[in-house]
Amino acid sequence: MVAIFISTFMTSVETTIITTALPTIISRLNGLSVQSWVFSTYLLTTALSTPIYGKFADRIGRKPIYIIGLILFTLGSLLCGFADNIYVLIFSRALQGLGAGAIMPITFTIIADLFTYENRFFMLALNNTAWGISALLGPLLGGFIVDRLNWHWVFFINVPLGVAVLVTILIGYHENVRTNVKKPVDFKGIFALTLLLLFVLLLFQGLGQTHINWLVSMIELIATVGLIGIFFRAEKQAEDPIIPLTLFKNKIFTIQILTALLLSGIQIGFQTYFPMWLQAIYRASASVAGLAVTPSPVLWLVASFFVGTLVKRWAPKRIAIPIITIQALFYVPLIFAGTSFPQFMFYVIAGITGISLGITITMNTLISQRVVPEQNLGTASSMLTLGRTLGQTIATGIFGLIFNIAINTKLKNYAVIKLSTVNHYINAGNKTMPSAVSTDLNTIILSGMHAVFFAVLIIFVVVIGLNLSDRNTDVIK
Known part of the structure; x- marks a missing residue:
């Protein structure tokens, strides 16, 4: 379990630590034109490999697949640190992603193997703690490393952690011999x-x-x-299909996967647009704007410790529907909010989001593992991980499209303001705008924000409707 906590921290901190270091990396490697691929490549290879690893974990065992993932992730981190141009860095990030695609879902599967359903809640909550710590420390750690050492150590820091986890798993994790699938x-x-x-x-x-x-x-x-x-x-x-379609005949399983997918889309929405909103409308600095999302991981890990108690008393939909409804009600003001909307409300909404997702997505993980045959446990865990990755990717594209359409539509009413001016204004560091122009720009940007969060509310309605369609009213035992 120590190895699992470290590997969870290692793979999750990788997605947060680089956000602070990326401007320096792009500057040193002259990679502005392809900077998005530093993130996208990692996301692509993680998503592509996740279901494949999940299936092979069911066929040949968790330990060998987990070891392969650790080796690829650690090697990728090492190569990222040695990268001397942006294209080597992108290739190395792809290798990291191939490793993360094994590590993330198989940690859930190993926890399911090691602990009974009754004891699994607490261990998943502890694992969430590693994720929460990484979400809080990642940006700070990235900034410290860049300032005191250099950007290469953002990646080198993973190497000793990866080696420690690998040695621990090789020595300490003894898996039952799995019958080799002949198909x-x-x-x-x-x-x-x-x-x-x-x-x-x-x-x-x-x-x-x-x-x-x-x-x-x-x-x-x-x-x-x-x-x-x-x-x-x-x-x-x-x-022996890579994804047994029969799993989705189980409506409870399907609802858990789709709920995690849609809520992950909502998660990426507030993580992306809250800091942008604070920088553009309130002229907050990047560091202060980034703090707006920090209540979410803190309360996520706290709330996840209550999942065990809730699941033992109520059916999944009896838990999900009221919690998601409360979260949705807190998002309603965002489709009307003006420049006088209280800034502290963004922190409140982020905290409510953390509580809701901490309970619901942890429950999705537990229930989706419980309602499938044991031989499909690895596949079920990978489906939930893949669903969350796809949810964030799809939502990023849809929200970006909606935001751009809303901005461009509103711009038609302001002949003297160009899109480049809006882009310049969104950065809080750019404050050289006349007050009249700033007022117009605030109106334009708010129209985009209102459109994005109206789409978020539609997703909430879909999630609630999805869980209402669940006919199961019994506690999952």
Whole structure:
């Protein structure tokens, strides 16, 4: 469990520590034109590999797949640290992502193997603590390393941690011998799923850009639709499918996965647009604006310790519906908020979000593992991890598209203001605007924010409706 906590911290801090260091990295490696790929590549390879690792963890065991993930992540971190140009860094980030794709879901699977359902709540909550600490320390640690050492150590710091976890797992984790599955590997399904996820991720990443290439997006959409058909046909024909479609016949399982996916989309929405809102409208500094999301991880890890008590007393939908409804009510003011909206409310909403997601997504993890056959435990854990990754990726693209459309639509009413002026104004460090122009810019930016959070409220309605459709009223034992 110590090794699992360290590896959870190691992989989750990687996504937060780099945010502070990225401007320095881009500057030193002259990589401004391709800077988005430093994040996107890691996300792509993590998402593409997650379901494959989950399946092989069920076929050959958790330990060998976990070890492969640790080696790839640690090696990728080492190569990132030695990178002398932006393209080597992007390749090394891809390698890191391939490792993270194994580590993240298999930590949940190993916890499920080691602890009974009754004791699993507490261990998942402890694992959330490692995630919460990384969310708080990551940006601070990144800034300290860049200021006191250099950006290379942002990646080198993972190497001793990775080696320590690897040694601990090799020596201390003894897995029961797993019966080797004699059925052929579903290579057609793996290939079709990989291409499908690749096109989905590229499609929604593209939609989130300021300037969208609609021809490329249409080609990606057509390819995505075609690959969905190919993938479903491959899985129906496979003896041992990479994703057993029969799992989704279980409505409770399907609802848990979709709930985690949609709530993860909401999560990325507030994490992205709250700091932007505070910088643009309240002229808060980047560091102060970033603090607006910190109540979420703190209260997430606190709330997750109550999941065990709740799940033992109520059916999943009896827990999810009231909590998600309360969260949604706190988001309603964001579609009307003006320049006088109290700044402290962003911290309150972030805290409510942390409580809601800490309970609901932890419950989604537990229930999705509980309602599937034991031989599909690794696949179930990977589906939840993949669902959360896809939810954030898809939502990033959709919110970006909505924000850009709203801004451009509003700009038509202001002939003298250009999009470049809006981009310049969003940065709180740029304060050289006449007051009349600032008022107009605030109106334009708020129109984009209102549109994004109106979309968030629609997602809330979908999530609540999804859980209302759950006919199960019994406690999952």
